[in-house]
Amino acid sequence: MESTPTRVVVWSTGGVGAVAVSAVSTRPDLELAGVWVHNPDKIGRDAGVLAGGPPLGITATGDAAALIALKPDCVVYAASGPQRDTAALPDYERLLRAGINVVSTTSTGLVYPPAYVLPQWRQRLENAAHEGNSSFYASGIFPGFASDQLGLLLATQSRAIRTITLSEVSLNDHYPVADVMMDGMGFGRPLDFAPALSIPGYLEAAWSAPIRLIAAGLGARIEEVRGTLDRRITDRAIEVAFGTIEAGTCGAVRTRAAGVIDGREAIVVEHIIRMARDVAPDWPSSDCDATYRIDIDGDPDIHTTMTLGAPAGYGAGRAAMTATAMRVVNAVPYVVAAPPGLLSSLDLPDTLPRNVFREITAHPAGVREREG
Incomplete structure (x- = not known):
């Protein structure tokens, strides 16, 4: 009997977020439930197209409450830009308290939560995770x-x-x-x-x-x-x-x-x-x-x-973004299964990927995966 796919929301469609949208949408063990965007020009557009791929039938939204109401199992948080870490903290708290697990590439200071420089926020997130019976994990490539x-x-x-x-x-x-x-x-x-x-x-x-x-x-x-x-x-x-x-x-x-x-x-x-x-x-x-x-x-x-990557074609910049995104996308099933709280790589087994043996063909925004 096949298990029910883990329902995932991707938070942003920038470089890392676009990779996450593509990866989640092509994994049979994951289901793309929704996509959040900050740019008003992206609201209402198809998430797959925003990620540089084919339409997925999922409309991007800037309404966080609507995405929380979907009750996904996990959010892949990939927002970027100035002040991104500070702005992300209230989002993490809200999501965790709602019982939604979070994996993030945004807050690299939380790759090891005991060392986080804002102890008051660390405690708030810890409290929210235990209240919502949810877990938080941050990673990437470097830090990561x-x-x-x-x-x-x-x-x-x-x-x-x-x-x-x-x-x-x-x-x-x-x-x-x-x-x-x-x-x-x-x-x-x-x-x-x-x-x-x-x-x-x-x-x-x-x-x-x-x-x-x-x-x-x-x-x-x-x-x-x-x-x-x-x-x-x-x-x-x-x-x-x-x-x-x-x-x-x-x-x-x-x-x-x-x-x-x-x-x-x-x-x-x-x-x-x-x-x-x-x-x-x-x-x-x-x-x-x-x-x-x-x-x-x-x-x-x-x-x-x-x-990572090669000097031409699928280059290093795109490769680093893919590696960053996949560090947390591949971790989703493990974080969902983990006890509640703030996690680091010391708390998880190797976050080995599933369904990775695919034919890869290039398209303008990077790579498109197709079942082999």
């Missing part, structure tokens, strides 16, 4: 899989570890949100401009969750997190998705956060983002535009590189 589970998996080979470094090296010229890239990270601004990344304590807070998740998984205690920011200018104008980065302004950003154990920096998360390959040539680089490295200095030394 490449900054937590991949490192922990490799550490299963270790006898002793001096340091574990988790790195992303990426070309992000495809990212279109100007506020995030310019005001948040400083791209296209002179080096005397103070982006959000430079606010004292920002980096420590931003990367505390994956660092503390790794530490908890390995039974260690973090004494403090130390953050550093480095930026480099471009000597030529660079055309990117959000506009033009003029010569003499920031074209590459490198952040580093280190978790201190026993007085030394033991767990390091490093993020290198370029707007063109030739900026900051002395920094670590990669032939692939989305590269993730795990380096364990210990007994034994372990070095692993994971790349």
